[in-house]
Amino acid sequence: MWNVELGIFFVQAIYFEFHTLHFLLKKSLTYKDIQAAFKKKNFAPIYFLHGDEPFYIDTIANYLEHKVLTEEQKSFNLTVLYGKEATHLHILDSARRYPIMADNQVIVIKEAQEMKDLMKLENYFKQPMPTTIVVIVYKYKKFDKRTKFAKALAANKNAVVFESKKLYENKIADWATNYLKENGYNLMSNASELVVEYLGTGLSKISNELDKLMINVPKGTQVTEKHIQDNIGISKDYNVFELQKALGFKKIEKSQRILNYFKANPKSGPMVMVVSSLYSFFSKVYIFHSVKGGSDNEIAAALGMRSSYFLQDYRVAAKNYNKSKTEEIISLLHEYDMKSKGVNRDNTTESELMRELIYRILH
Numbered sequence: 020m021w022n023v024e025l026g027i028f029f030v031q032a033i034y035f036e037f038h039t040l041h042f043l044l045k046k047s048l049t050y051k052d053i054q055a056a057f058k059k060k061n062f063a064p065i066y067f068l069h070g071d072e073p074f075y076i077d078t079i080a081n082y083l084e085h086k087v088l089t090e091e092q093k094s095f096n097l098t099v100l101y102g103k104e105a106t107h108l109h110i111l112d113s114a115r116r117y118p119i120m121a122d123n124q125v126i127v128i129k130e131a132q133e134m135k136d137l138m139k140l141e142n143y144f145k146q147p148m149p150t151t152i153v154v155i156v157y158k159y160k161k162f163d164k165r166t167k168f169a170k171a172l173a174a175n176k177n178a179v180v181f182e183s184k185k186l187y188e189n190k191i192a193d194w195a196t197n198y199l200k201e202n203g204y205n206l207m208s209n210a211s212e213l214v215v216e217y218l219g220t221g222l223s224k225i226s227n228e229l230d231k232l233m234i235n236v237p238k239g240t241q242v243t244e245k246h247i248q249d250n251i252g253i254s255k256d257y258n259v260f261e262l263q264k265a266l267g268f269k270k271i272e273k274s275q276r277i278l279n280y281f282k283a284n285p286k287s288g289p290m291v292m293v294v295s296s297l298y299s300f301f302s303k304v305y306i307f308h309s310v311k312g313g314s315d316n317e318i319a320a321a322l323g324m325r326s327s328y329f330l331q332d333y334r335v336a337a338k339n340y341n342k343s344k345t346e347e348i349i350s351l352l353h354e355y356d357m358k359s360k361g362v363n364r365d366n367t368t369e370s371e372l373m374r375e376l377i378y379r380i381l382h
Contacts, residue, residue, distance in 0.1 A: 048179055050075050057082055062123065063179045064147040067172055069157040070183035074222035079181065080156045084127050087152065096124035102133035107140050114143060114151045124151050131157040141171045144178060186222065188299065189323025191215045195225055203238040208326040210244050216260045216296060218251070257281070259293055263300040266380055267336030274377055282370045290359045290369045294376075298352045300336075301345055307333045308342040348380050 048056075056062070066083065068076040088096055098113045105128055118124040131137055137155075147153065161182060162169060172178050186194055192211040199206045206214075218225050228251040235250050236242065248255045257280035265273040281288030303322045310318050311334075315327040322333065340348065355376045358364045367375070 065178040069162040072183040075183040092121040095119040102130040127154045144171045259296040
């Protein structure tokens with residue numbers, strides 16, 4: 020009986036090595052490398068997914084959870100665990116089983132950053148089951164590569180360690196453009212800037228909103244500002260983007276109207292989003308003061324913009340706020356960011372705090 024089981028193990032190991040050889044020879048895999056391997060049905064026995072950008076981690080983990088096995092195979096061969104409840108013994112017990120009527124079994128450990136004895140899986144990495152795919156989802160922070168656990172992962176040529184890094188703000192517009200392009204849409208330059216200004220840098224949030232847009236807009240469409248405003252919940256006249264423009268042009272009455280709208284519709288302009296957007300805007304105004312002698316393309320590049328479409332907004336703001344005043348505003352934004360989080364704050368409401376901040380910027 021023992022010899023039969025051993026024979027099955029070696030047959031499965033050879034099968035696994037044959038189907039994953041090309042995949043495993045790659046040492047530093049990018050997100051695109053992993054996607055390409057998935058298309059060829061090449062899977063590794065261990066995936067350790069970590070970093071502060073959840074979008075790529077979720078996309079990889081979701082594929083492995085939902086696409087490797089058929090619906091019939093999932094009943095016996097898919098195990099989903101959560102870090103707070105899971106123990107290393109539970110994981111090892113599951114991982115060392117053989118798949119039932121399938122080539123592989125899949126074990127997904129979600130919220131692995133919450134697992135108390137995660138490090139005790141170190142020995143499993145030295146000799147993982149070739150028919151088990153273990154997916155460790157360690158989100159929102161980078162794992163310490165100096166630990167024995169990380170070194171054991173690195174030493175295993177069959178393990179995929181993928182760090183998902185946040186993109187810099189000046190890369191987000193290109194990312195959004197490519198995301199839509201891959202799905203058959205063309206995002207206009209000014210519209211891509213609006214996406215960044217309103218949605219920020221979180222790829223999960225941006226992809227969710229663009230997915231909604233694609234449901235309502237025919238494939239092949241050239242996506243404009245109006246498409247963005249109509250399909251991802253941006254009010255044409257009352258949004259963070261329009262507030263920063265009103266401040267840049269020192270339009271006091273319009274700024275007040277937008278604040279009134281935010282007060283009546285709190286989800287449209289939460290203070291954390293407003294402060295973040297204004298900080299980004301005035302930081303670029305500050306940079307503008309240092310490079311305003313260059314060409315439009317040079318200035319746009321310095322500001323991290325894909326085009327000079329919105330350059331006029333920064334040019335006007337730089338005239339209305341000199342370099343010294345811009346520094347004061349950036350300091351103010353930091354102060355009110357801390358207040359919005361409860362530091363040195365009395366019973367002032369968020370709406371009152373925001374109105375106070377805007378008044379001090381304008382005056």
